[in-house]
Amino acid sequence: YELRARHTVVATGRRGADWLERMCREHRIAHGPGPVDIGVRVEVRNEVMRTVNDVLYESKLIGYPKPFKNKVRTFCQNPGGFVSQENYDGGLAVVNGHSYKERKSANTNLAILCSHNFSEPFDQPIAYAQKVGELTNMLGDGRILVQRLGDILDGKRTWDKELRRSNVAPTLGDAVAGDITAAMPYRAMTNILAFMLVVDEVVPGFAAPETLLYSPELKFYSNRVKMDEGFRTSVRGLRCLGDSSGWTRGLMMASVMGYLAGRSLADA
Template identity: 25%
Template sequence: MIRINQLKLKVDHTEEALWSKAAKTLKLPVKEIESLQIIKQSVDARKKEELHFTYTVDVKVPNEKTVLHKVNNVNVILSEKKEYHFPAKGTEKMSSRPVIIGAGPAGLFCGVMLARNGYRPILLERGESVDERRKAVDEFWKNGLLKPDSNVQFGEGGAGTFSDGKLNTLVKDPLMRNRKVLELFVEFGADPSILYINKPHIGTDVLSGIVKRMREEINRLGGEVRFNSRVTDFMIKDGKITGVVAGGEEIPSEILVLAIGHSSRDTFEILESRGVPMEAKAFAVGLRIQHPQKSINKCQYGVEDHSVLGAADYKLTHKSKNGRGVYTFCMCPGGYVVNASSEDKMLAVNGMSYHDRAGENANSALIVTVTPEDFGATGPLSGVHYQRELEKAAYLSCAGKIPIQLYGDFVKGQLSKSFGDVEPAFKGQYDFTSIRDFLPPYLTESLIDGVEAFDRKIRGFKRPDAILAGVESRTSSPVRIPRNEEFESSIKGIYPCGEGAGYAGGITSAAMDGLKVAEAIAARFQRLPI
């Protein structure tokens, strides 16, 4: 196979044009190309008047070495296909089935891989199935009645189910786990283009069907996914896990995967009480900001609407004058700001997009790095305490509605009275308030400094009628559960996994961590006899 890098074509090109460009690069007739596979596609928008796709492709042709020698181009090389490999089965015997807590990306991908290799895992999900969960979330957005165990944070699919469904990650991938995750998403219903586009996304509507089919696969292969099964205790004896208590039932297991998600605060408290080592970690908090999607498109693509590229995105970073990092996170093109609360009388927001990203607004988290020194408490759960204090204040500021304020008024410290040209796009009730009143001064200072800097990169970012909403407090886990090189806690048999345990930061990295833990379990243990 020959790999061609840096193939550039206008964004409205045809498939025939791609094959023709590849053939021209190889100095061959098109008919001599036996196959062509797109490995990567990214947008080159540096020249707004002439937008391009840049491709990496693998092509199969006769006499590859002869072709390479004739072409003599640094962008044309031999390509060796790399594949993901699940390890050979271990030799240590299990006395009971492995238990996975949490049916988010980490738990589901761990569960699928274990099920496909004969380990028949039991997945315990505190929330409801994705269909029932969606009903609960819609009802909450409509009337504010929160289900503590089935909401935007908890339930089948995890917190990522109500998001943009982004699948990009910065995790290095020499063992092809990232590719395997994307291939599994495609197998369970995602568009095959996620295998090669530079910033793949699924969308909340499509993701719901995918996670349901993953659950069905686990059940089909002898595993078991149990909903409404919140774990209320951990059975630990002589430094080893022996089982858990869920729904009043003791479930024995010497293998326990903690894929609990970043919002399982009560579970963190139980783990701490049982002596499972944990530590506070830095994360980020802030607000959501909304702009008209057309203005983002104009800045990024040079036009307000682009029929091929769709809704534009952005990713911005800045070091504020006070030394704190400020950055945008989980940007949702054509999306909505949603009430993402999971605890009574507390309020948190997140962003969400459907697959078509057809909403009028762009939104993103506008967040600031905070460290254990900021938390105002000590101990492994001090970050949880910090989050809760912010969320309580946000809830009280608008009696449970999403607190909002226009950016210009936020800077001036005055209450907003009406919207400008930016129309609100929310899921959940909202109301005007003074957001500055419940943010620590260092966050306000950092956010304003960041927005001013971002306006130099995205013209109009600091427009006075941009809509702020708060508080964005669930960017990542405030806790890390240490594990060794075999992915095991110092409490034997416990495998901390995914975002909640502090080892991931998004859907793809959480899913990849689920693969890692499944591999570690399989490399050590024999599967149970049927």
């Protein structure tokens, strides 16, 4: 079917970022590559995070660790929560986390994400992150990989028997014990480890040998559509909103963007 409209709004969300990038290429919608986040989901016992959890449900810790000084941040903190697996289009398995109102675990999980900014001539950051995820999935036979921090620092993989007797019981029961460093880019892994060691000075026990790291944690919002203050793209009558546009990174900012776009459309 062919539909015609004076105003069209695309707001496909983060999962639609790859699709929107293809549409931008196909229809020559002005855009440019933005950052892509590659990281891990960390799980520790609630006692470790108690001083933080008591005052902040979701803390936001940001650092620029040496030697690369990329931005590294915490994201999506879940006190008493559970690590989970979700599958993107094409079957890519990525790790996430959530909390329940009534049901609680003995652990807190949160993401640690390393932002990568690419320059010319490379312009496919989403595909780059997907390849990292595919390599990790290959090592885990289609499931999430988990490794103890102590094993990473000792240069060895984690074995299932070691995971079973660990003081931190993984809340993702079917995660595969292995070696996430075999698939994680060196730059990202170095940044994450340096960041965790610094956080440990503020939150003692955060970088304990028993701390669990799950991989891959990926955030796709790298296609940044070029727009004016009314969210108008280079194609007449087309506006793009939300995480897929590359300009927001969460529900609150995406909601504000939708509200402002609504006011702009009402005045059009």
